[in-house]
Amino acid sequence: MLGKLTISENAAFDTKSLEGLRRSSRDNSPESIKAAATQFEALFVNMMLKSMRQASGQDGMFDSEQNKMYTSMLDQQLSQKIASRGLGLADVMVRQMTNNAVAEVVQGDASAPQLGGLSGIDQYLHQQKLSIRAANLLENTKPIVSNSNLKHVQAFTEKFASEAQIASAETGIPAKFMLGQAALESGWGRKEIKTIDGSTSHNVFGIKAGANWKGKTVEAVTTEYINGVPQQRVEKFRAYDSYSDAFKDYAKLITNNPRYQKVMESADDPSRFAHALQKAGYATDPFYAQKLNTLIRHSFS
Structure with a gap:
């Protein structure tokens, strides 16, 4: 039967x-x-x-x-x-x-x-x-080869390398990890969050402006995953005067917020770092850790 x-x-x-x-x-x-x-x-x-x-x-x-x-x-x-x-x-x-x-x-x-x-x-x-x-x-089904020699990777690295190195020296977060996350969040600089007049907010890390944020803000449409389903929402994000300020604020967030303690403990390995970020709730994308880990390994190795 x-x-x-x-x-x-x-x-x-x-x-x-x-x-x-x-x-x-x-x-x-x-x-x-x-x-x-x-x-x-x-x-x-x-x-x-x-x-x-x-x-x-x-x-x-x-x-x-x-x-x-x-x-x-x-x-x-x-x-x-x-x-x-x-x-x-x-x-x-x-x-x-x-x-x-x-x-x-x-x-x-x-x-x-x-x-x-x-x-x-x-x-x-x-x-x-x-x-x-x-x-x-x-x-x-083949492994992704290194993309560190691609023009958009080289241009992005040259643009933000000094900011990443300064933030790394102050916090211990590897510069390539920060560059990888900035690339992922901003679409290699092509999808930076813009202000109402069209200028950049310099927020290449996609950090939202919570109740405790006292600085400038900007609203933008973003994709959030609710129970695994993508939804378009308008959220309020932090705005900075420079990319240097953005890298410093990101580094401060990761090192000072207890929520990201496990992230700092995983700063020796890109996979553990990426998964710790996702587990801490940095992003709702269910594939965020995999994307970030692969991007770091193949574009900033």
């Missing part, structure tokens, strides 16, 4: 449920990406089983439309079981989707969506070019 299929099991095979799977894949959380990738793997396995049965031939004395229907249902169930244990394709897809988002940030595409890989899931399910896309995923 096959039993009752769950919603997630139906999603990979019921045409009416594909839209639900697409909506789930847009949640932007690691769990949603993993679930969508697993469903794709199940769909891929089901196609292989279908092809195998067609190749072996099913015509015979006991062949009927009812028999084909139950065989199809059995293949669906088998596909779900196989995918739940994993063939490795779902893991490859998850890495590729998250690496796409990170690569966009590292390579300086400030206009790219933060989770560009998710649109890939939508494309897989909509166009159903499964085998072609799977082959591309396997081919394109």
Whole structure:
């Protein structure tokens, strides 16, 4: 007895449920990406089983439309079981989707969506070019190479190196960590927060202006992740007279605020530093730590 299929099991095979799977894949959380990738793997396995049965031939004395229907249902169930244990394709897809988002940030595409890989899931399910896309995923899952020689990286480093080095000497935060975070927050300087007259606020770290902030402020639209879902909101940010003031204020925030104690304890390793920042609540993007760590390692090594 096959039993009752769950919603997630139906999603990979019921045409009416594909839209639900697409909506789930847009949640932007690691769990949603993993679930969508697993469903794709199940769909891929089901196609292989279908092809195998067609190749072996099913015509015979006991062949009927009812028999084909139950065989199809059995293949669906088998596909779900196989995918739940994993063939490795779902893991490859998850890495590729998250690496796409990170690569966009590292390579300086400030206009790219933060989770560009998710649109890939939508494309897989909509166009159903499964085998072609799977082959591309396997081919394109390669480590990001160093980008320290790219022009936008060199220009950004030259512009802010002295400010980062001064703040580093005073606080112990590695200069390349600060440069990496400033690059991530400002889109390599292309998406700096602007004042009402269009001039820069010099706030390359995206630091918000809380109740205790007594300096200048500026309002800007920003993306916040609420329960993993991106939302556009207008927030109030700090404004500075210079980039030097911005770096000093960032360094002061990280070293003096007890909230970031674990961050300072992790200043010897970019991965631990980035994850400590995210855990402390510096940003709501679920992939913030991965983006920052990869950016530091491949652009400021």
